[in-house]
Amino acid sequence: xxxxxxxxxxxxxxxxxxxxxxLVISTITWVYMSMGTTNDTTVTISNIPIQIELPDxxxxxxxxVFSDTEQTATVTxxxxxxxxxxxxxxxxxxxxxxxGIDSAGTYQISLSAVKxxxxxxxxxxxxxxxSNVNVIVxxxxxxxxxxxxxxxxKVADGYYASTSLASKNIxxxxxxxxxxxxxxxxxxxxxxxxxxxSTSATADILxxxxxxxxxxxxxxxxxxxxxxxxxxxxxEKTVKVVPEFMNKPEGLNLGDDMLSVEPSEILLAGxxxxxxxxxSIKLESIDFATLSNKxxxxxxxxxxxxxxxxxxxxxxAAKVVLDLSSLSKKxxxxxxFKVSGLSSEYKAxxxxxxxxxxxIGSKKELENLKSSDIECIIDTSDQSGTVGSVQxxxxxxxxxxxxCWVSGSYKANITISEK
Numbered sequence: 001x002x003x004x005x006x007x008x009x010x011x012x013x014x015x016x017x018x019x020x021x022x023l024v025i026s027t028i029t030w031v032y033m034s035m036g037t038t039n040d041t042t043v044t045i046s047n048i049p050i051q052i053e054l055p056d057x058x059x060x061x062x063x064x065v066f067s068d069t070e071q072t073a074t075v076t077x078x079x080x081x082x083x084x085x086x087x088x089x090x091x092x093x094x095x096x097x098x099x100g101i102d103s104a105g106t107y108q109i110s111l112s113a114v115k116x117x118x119x120x121x122x123x124x125x126x127x128x129x130x131s132n133v134n135v136i137v138x139x140x141x142x143x144x145x146x147x148x149x150x151x152x153x154k155v156a157d158g159y160y161a162s163t164s165l166a167s168k169n170i171x172x173x174x175x176x177x178x179x180x181x182x183x184x185x186x187x188x189x190x191x192x193x194x195x196x197x198s199t200s201a202t203a204d205i206l207x208x209x210x211x212x213x214x215x216x217x218x219x220x221x222x223x224x225x226x227x228x229x230x231x232x233x234x235x236e237k238t239v240k241v242v243p244e245f246m247n248k249p250e251g252l253n254l255g256d257d258m259l260s261v262e263p264s265e266i267l268l269a270g271x272x273x274x275x276x277x278x279x280s281i282k283l284e285s286i287d288f289a290t291l292s293n294k295x296x297x298x299x300x301x302x303x304x305x306x307x308x309x310x311x312x313x314x315x316x317a318a319k320v321v322l323d324l325s326s327l328s329k330k331x332x333x334x335x336x337f338k339v340s341g342l343s344s345e346y347k348a349x350x351x352x353x354x355x356x357x358x359x360i361g362s363k364k365e366l367e368n369l370k371s372s373d374i375e376c377i378i379d380t381s382d383q384s385g386t387v388g389s390v391q392x393x394x395x396x397x398x399x400x401x402x403x404c405w406v407s408g409s410y411k412a413n414i415t416i417s418e419k
């Protein structure tokens with residue numbers, strides 16, 4: 001009689017066998033797990049926050065604890081696998097011994113660890129790592145500092161660039177001993193390439209002491225860490241500086257022997273369209289009515305530049321030398337008056353019969369000029385409803401000459417009445 005061979009394939013197709021096998025595996029697993037949970041094991045818990053609390057007296061005096069980072073500690077605990085499997089940093093409290101701190105300063109303080117819940121079923125079996133930490137105890141100070149721009153770049157030839165920061169000041173807070181070290185706040189950036197158009201960059205805020213050394217910001221809190229820097233890049237153009245005159249005789253030619261301007265030209269930067277239409281710039285006006293046959297020096301004549309342009313020369317004002325000493329002067333008695341600017345609702349009678357005026361010009365022109373060639377024009381444009389006897393300013397019109405002018409300020413007496 002032949003023996004039947006055992007077939008594994010048929011065996012695993014037998015439902016009764018599979019049920020028995022599952023029960024056996026489950027039993028073995030349960031026994032193993034039960035044995036494991038009853039044995040103690042050890043686990044290292046890291047990144048436990050360190051609690052540092054100053055004595056109430058120091059807190060009431062305004063002192064605080066400062067540290068460069070959020071300090072954490074590590075301890076080792078023992079217990080069953082089931083308990084340690086769910087333990088976290090919240091289950092352990094690490095504190096610093098601050099009872100020895102009595103004033104502001106830098107301290108090294110020891111650490112200790114306890115179970116947050118004293119009845120928890122695990123034990124702390126190691127000292128705290130690190131065993132102590134360094135802290136700064138100080139008063140909190142908050143100060144605003146001006147930001148100095150330090151954006152480095154290269155500009156193409158024929159262009160001018162200027163930098164402006166989105167914020168001019170920054171507030172920094174932290175220990176007062178660290179705040180006191182700050183001598184300069186800089187917005188620093190460096191751009192690659194050569195600029196021929198406006199752009200922007202993000203500049204880092206850096207702190208420096210009075211010796212120019214970088215200050216660490218680990219203990220400090222800054223209002224912001226970067227600031228936007230706008231770089232305006234504009235084309236350049238050299239233009240002439242031209243003096244401006246009021247009441248200058250049209251025919252009077254001021255040659256190099258009579259007029260000089262320093263600087264005679266300046267360098268402007270501005271939009272191309274504006275520069276293309278700018279051939280020269282004018283100075284503050286000089287009134288010829290205030291001039292005689294003398295030499296005048298104007299050391300601080302303001303330079304009027306076009307809108308949207310910048311004067312990038314060293315000089316912001318010009319010196320004008322006007323030498324009229326080669327001319328002559330002569331006094332005339334004038335009796336020809338004319339009223340101008342009077343409203344149609346009023347009439348004016350000139351009560352002044354004549355006026356003595358001083359005229360400046362070349363000797364030849366003055367010899368040919370007669371009193372009858374000078375007309376006094378009384379300007380009543382500022383009358384504003386005034387009636388009665390008043391004095392009004394006088395301007396002059398000279399006939400037969402285009403190079404002479406009346407020097408001085410004059411007023412004439414007139415009577416204004418309603419029609």
